[in-house]
Amino acid sequence: MTRLTPDMIAGVPEDKIDLDSALMRMCGTTVKGMAIQAAGMEEDYDFSSFKVAVVPITSGLGVIGGFAQSVDAIVKRLGMNSYVTKGTDVQGFSEGIRDGADMIMMADDTMFIAYNVREGKQTNNSWGTAMGYSVCLRNAAGGLEGKDVLVIGAGFVGTEAVQILKGMGANVSVTDIIFEKAQALEKRFGVKAVKDKEEAISKHKLILNAAPASFPGRIMAEGCIVSTPGVPHEFDEEGKRRAKAIIHDPLEIGTAVMAVNSAFYSLKKH
Ligand code: 2YC
Numbered sequence: 001m002t003r004l005t006p007d008m009i010a011g012v013p014e015d016k017i018d019l020d021s022a023l024m025r026m027c028g029t030t031v032k033g034m035a036i037q038a039a040g041m042e043e044d045y046d047f048s049s050f051k052v053a054v055v056p057i058t059s060g061l062g063v064i065g066g067f068a069q070s071v072d073a074i075v076k077r078l079g080m081n082s083y084v085t086k087g088t089d090v091q092g093f094s095e096g097i098r099d100g101a102d103m104i105m106m107a108d109d110t111m112f113i114a115y116n117v118r119e120g121k122q123t124n125n126s127w128g129t130a131m132g133y134s135v136c137l138r139n140a141a142g143g144l145e146g147k148d149v150l151v152i153g154a155g156f157v158g159t160e161a162v163q164i165l166k167g168m169g170a171n172v173s174v175t176d177i178i179f180e181k182a183q184a185l186e187k188r189f190g191v192k193a194v195k196d197k198e199e200a201i202s203k204h205k206l207i208l209n210a211a212p213a214s215f216p217g218r219i220m221a222e223g224c225i226v227s228t229p230g231v232p233h234e235f236d237e238e239g240k241r242r243a244k245a246i247i248h249d250p251l252e253i254g255t256a257v258m259a260v261n262s263a264f265y266s267l268k269k270h
Helices: 019-027 031-038 067-077 089-098 125-141 156-167 179-189 197-203 237-242 252-267
Strands: 051-055 081-084 103-107 112-116 121-124 148-152 171-175 206-209 225-227 245-247
Touching: 019 031, 019 125, 019 245, 031 125, 031 252, 051 067, 051 089, 067 081, 067 103, 067 252, 089 103, 103 252, 112 125, 112 252, 121 125, 121 252, 125 156, 125 206, 125 225, 125 245, 125 252, 148 156, 148 197, 156 171, 156 179, 156 206, 171 179, 171 197
Parallel strands: 051 081, 051 103, 148 171, 148 206, 206 225, 225 245
Antiparallel strands: 103 112, 112 121
């Protein structure tokens, strides 16, 4: 699990990267539109009736400066009625319940969840990130049916991504710095474990990067599309020139998907 730092998310509250415009340009959707697709729904929804409490968590390595404020801003941009609790941890959770929150969002060092209080169901950030970046890749590529896709990283996000991408009809290969982890996914999900990361990158035009991988432009395929939640995030000038699209943000895509998917536990009932 790669831990965010305050400077990685510094621009998220005011949407400095204007993610809606970036996704509209590369994938043809807004963040909200992508998240609704990722949650398996079609039409637009008005989430303004959803009250969301974001609870700062001090356990383990503690609060990340700006993290709760970033999650709160992302959820507000989806049209939900969100706030950061005054209290942290159990006190903050209890405050949210007392205030009648429909959803509680909180993260410690290993898990980040959106808990739907009404339905007693949760969506986690690993699934949300894998699904969100897979939907972005599919939209940018005009569909993945029968296409070769490389997943880099067999961790929490990569493990979800190989299943999701296979479900979208892609021919999935997976590589990890610990080859046995890629082989384990090959056994479990019938995807292809590949050992040489650089060779795999050079041979794939569609990549979901779920690792803090470096991407020297000299090995990237011309016109490749890289959907990359991995942090830290670095592409050199050659890489930016060769890529048709590089889809990245430090937190928003995964957070938007988990919030919308968790909200739909309530909406899918009707
Ligand atoms: O500020 C807080 O409440 C902290 N307890 C938050 C810790 C988040 C740790 N996780 C991460 O930095 C990344 C995020 C992208 C979500 C999953 N891993």
